Amino acid sequence: MTVRQLSLPELVEHCVRLGVPGVGLWREPVAEYGLEAAAKLVRDAGLTVTSLCRGGFFTTADSLDDNRAAIDEAAALGTDTLVLVSGGLAPGSRDLAAARARITDAIAELAPYAGERGVRLAIEPLHPMYAADRCAVSTLDQALEIAERFPASQVGVVVDTYHVWWDDRAPAAVARAGAAGRVHAFQLADWTTPLPAGVLTGRGRLGAGAIDLRRWRTLVEAAGYTGPIEVELFNDELWAGDGVEVLEETVADFVREVG
Amino acid sequence: MTVRQLSLPELVEHCVRLGVPGVGLWREPVAEYGLEAAAKLVRDAGLTVTSLCRGGFFTTADSLDDNRAAIDEAAALGTDTLVLVSGGLAPGSRDLAAARARITDAIAELAPYAGERGVRLAIEPLHPMYAADRCAVSTLDQALEIAERFPASQVGVVVDTYHVWWDDRAPAAVARAGAAGRVHAFQLADWTTPLPAGVLTGRGRLGAGAIDLRRWRTLVEAAGYTGPIEVELFNDELWAGDGVEVLEETVADFVREVG
Numbered sequence: 001m002t003v004r005q006l007s008l009p010e011l012v013e014h015c016v017r018l019g020v021p022g023v024g025l026w027r028e029p030v031a032e033y034g035l036e037a038a039a040k041l042v043r044d045a046g047l048t049v050t051s052l053c054r055g056g057f058f059t060t061a062d063s064l065d066d067n068r069a070a071i072d073e074a075a076a077l078g079t080d081t082l083v084l085v086s087g088g089l090a091p092g093s094r095d096l097a098a099a100r101a102r103i104t105d106a107i108a109e110l111a112p113y114a115g116e117r118g119v120r121l122a123i124e125p126l127h128p129m130y131a132a133d134r135c136a137v138s139t140l141d142q143a144l145e146i147a148e149r150f151p152a153s154q155v156g157v158v159v160d161t162y163h164v165w166w167d168d169r170a171p172a173a174v175a176r177a178g179a180a181g182r183v184h185a186f187q188l189a190d191w192t193t194p195l196p197a198g199v200l201t202g203r204g205r206l207g208a209g210a211i212d213l214r215r216w217r218t219l220v221e222a223a224g225y226t227g228p229i230e231v232e233l234f235n236d237e238l239w240a241g242d243g244v245e246v247l248e249e250t251v252a253d254f255v256r257e258v259g
Numbered sequence: 260m261t262v263r264q265l266s267l268p269e270l271v272e273h274c275v276r277l278g279v280p281g282v283g284l285w286r287e288p289v290a291e292y293g294l295e296a297a298a299k300l301v302r303d304a305g306l307t308v309t310s311l312c313r314g315g316f317f318t319t320a321d322s323l324d325d326n327r328a329a330i331d332e333a334a335a336l337g338t339d340t341l342v343l344v345s346g347g348l349a350p351g352s353r354d355l356a357a358a359r360a361r362i363t364d365a366i367a368e369l370a371p372y373a374g375e376r377g378v379r380l381a382i383e384p385l386h387p388m389y390a391a392d393r394c395a396v397s398t399l400d401q402a403l404e405i406a407e408r409f410p411a412s413q414v415g416v417v418v419d420t421y422h423v424w425w426d427d428r429a430p431a432a433v434a435r436a437g438a439a440g441r442v443h444a445f446q447l448a449d450w451t452t453p454l455p456a457g458v459l460t461g462r463g464r465l466g467a468g469a470i471d472l473r474r475w476r477t478l479v480e481a482a483g484y485t486g487p488i489e490v491e492l493f494n495d496e497l498w499a500g501d502g503v504e505v506l507e508e509t510v511a512d513f514v515r516e517v518g
Contacts (some may be wrong), residue, residue: 094471096425129388131425132469133452138425166355166390166397193392197456210391212353 001026001053002233002250006243008033012045014244018251022048024083024187024230027073039077049079050228051122051185056135058106059087059099067110075117081184082114083122083158088133099136104146111154122184123147124158127166129199140164140173147182156184159220160232162203165191165211171219178223186220187230188213188258201236206253217258229258260285260312261492261509265502267292271304273503277510281307283342283446283489286332298336308338309487310381310444315394317365318346318358326369334376340443341373342381342417347392358395363405370413381443382406383417386425388458399423399432406441415443418479419491421462424450424470430478437482445479446489447472447517460495465512476517488517 001024003011008029015023023042030038030052042049055070057063067084074082086103089096107121114121123143126135137143143157157177164170177183190209196202206213217229231250238246260283262270267288274282282301289297289311301308314329316322326343333341345362348355366380373380382402385394396402402416416436423429436442449468455461465472476488490509497505 089469094469097427100427127387128425129386129454129458132450139427142427166387168356168359168398168401191391194457195388195454198453199388199458210348210353 002231002235002238003243003247004029005239005241006247008038008041010243011247012041012047014247015047016045018248020047020247020251022050022228024051024053024232025049025077025079026053027070030073030077035073035076043078048228049077050230051081051083052077052079053083054085054124055082055110055121056084056124057087058103059090063087064106064109067106068113071110071114071117071119074119080118080120081122082119083124083185085124085126086135086137088131088136096131096136100142100146103137104149107146107150107155111150115151115154120153120184121155122158123155124160124185125163127163139167140170140177144173144177144182147177148180152181156182158185158187159183159216160187160189161211161213161216162187162189162191162232165216174219175223178220178225181224183220183223183225183227185230186217186225186227187232188216188254189231189233196236201234201239203233203235205233205235205238205250206231207257213258229254261490261494261497262502262506263288264498264500265506267297267300269502270506271300271306273506274306275304277507279306279506279510281309281487283310283312283491284308284336284338285312286329289332289336294332294335302337307487308336309489310340310342311336311338313342313344313383314369314380315343315383316346317362318349322346323365323368326365327372330369330373330376330378333378339377339379340381341378342383342444344383344385345394345396347390347395355390355395359401359405362396363408366405366409366414370409374410374413379412379443380414381417382414383419383444384422386422398426399429399436403432403436403441406436407439411440415441417444417446418442418475419444419446419448420470420472420475421446421448421450421491424475433478434482437479437484440483442479442482442484442486444489445476445484445486446491447475447513448490448492455495460493460498462492462494464492464494464497464509465490466516472517488513
């Protein structure tokens with residue numbers, strides 16, 4: 001998503017050239033390119049699919065069917081991780097606890113289905129500024145509280161610096177999640193201000209903002225995480241740039257800030 | 260601040276007419292009108308000053324002097340509550356813990372000075388989306404952790420629904436704060452999306468958004484709070500409207516949603 005202006009073949013070509021060993025994919029461009037073709041493209045290039053984004057949005061009536069499809073797609077792509085953005089309040093509701101209960105119920109339905117296909121559901125807590133409309137799971141503690149009801153091989157959490165950096169309880173949650181083998185993805189983005197309208201597309205380049213990214217890498221790895229590190233930037237300015245240059249700069253930022 | 264387009268005399272006149280028994284004031288319009296004149300205006304009308312906004316911003320070098328002045332102004336206005344917006348990261352820093360330590364140190368300097376003047380410092384946790392640039396104190400738990408180092412007659416917290424509504428730990432913190440007599444102010448605003456650029460001026464009218472305001476009133480009063488309830492809306496649309504009408508609508512919203 002950081003370089004969504006690139007086609008899948010361009011993305012794969014330049015990741016290989018730059019020594020990036022894996023890519024996180026989103027469902028929409030994969031569907032557009034063709035699921036099997038995308039899987040073959042990435043596999044033949046020697047890259048891994050680090051995760052698929054995204055399942056979740058359990059507010060809608062047909063969400064379970066759509067999430068089973070997302071699990072199938074993750075399995076077809078050869079990734080073991082489906083990221084869940086769980087959805088916010090039900091229409092007309094002001095009850096966040098009810099939203100979290102509904103999310104838990106949906107995950108209970110999906111977890112065995114995912115496990116049978118070798119896919120782990122990774123609950124991503126989103127920053128509290130998204131609690132109403134995108135994700136009622138706002139902290140790592142809340143995500144873990146849900147995940148811990150299921151086997152770690154079925155359900156874990158995403159640690160995304162953009163969403164959890166402000167939370168003084170997050171480091172302890174990372175340690176607890178890591179000890180249980182429940183850190184299923186680790187994503188980086190920096191926090192820059194002022195936030196743009198709608199607060200969706202202002203994630204900062206690594207090093208441009210307020211987050212001590214290296215500290216978070218240390219925390220996650222000290223908790224036992226050995227998986228990939230994804231850079232996920234939703235950023236209007238980056239999307240308006242040349243995709244190959246943005247990819248090159250992102251690799252350079254990564255090496256400088258957390259490498 | 261909800262009706263900042265009104266002059267102080269207009270504000271006082273229409274609060275009296277509408278049966279609003281008190282007003283929260285901000286330092287800038289008070290200074291503009293004149294401190295003693297403002298105090299007399301409100302007092303002669305039979306209104307109370309519920310709180311003064313704001314002290315804090317402990318990132319800047321001269322913050323202690325400015326905060327002592329704010330305490331003096333609160334005392335002169337006859338209010339016992341100075342709201343603190345504590346400030347974010349120091350320039351160039353990425354260390355939120357250090358920012359909170361600096362805030363604690365500053366409050367330690369100011370608390371006795373405030374206490375001697377009958378003014379309580381009310382630490383306001385701001386929504387985590389302000390952690391970098393406005394307030395490193397993001398949760399009621401963090402605010403209480405600082406407040407509890409001092410006598411409740413000197414330091415407490417602000418419960419503002421806009422900032423804490425998303426936090427599943429906030430109700431327990433409200434109970435703990437209330438039991439210790441540390442809820443020093445209670446403010447209402449609703450959460451509406453999408454957020455505007457800069458995320459400062461999108462606080463929703465009561466009832467317009469995602470927050471169960473009546474539940475928060477119940478929580479705060481069940482914790483023993485008997486003080487005033489302030490409505491604090493930073494909202495470009497309301498500021499563009501007729502101030503008297505906005506005040507009338509706000510009173511009607513209050514009665515309907517939490518009265």
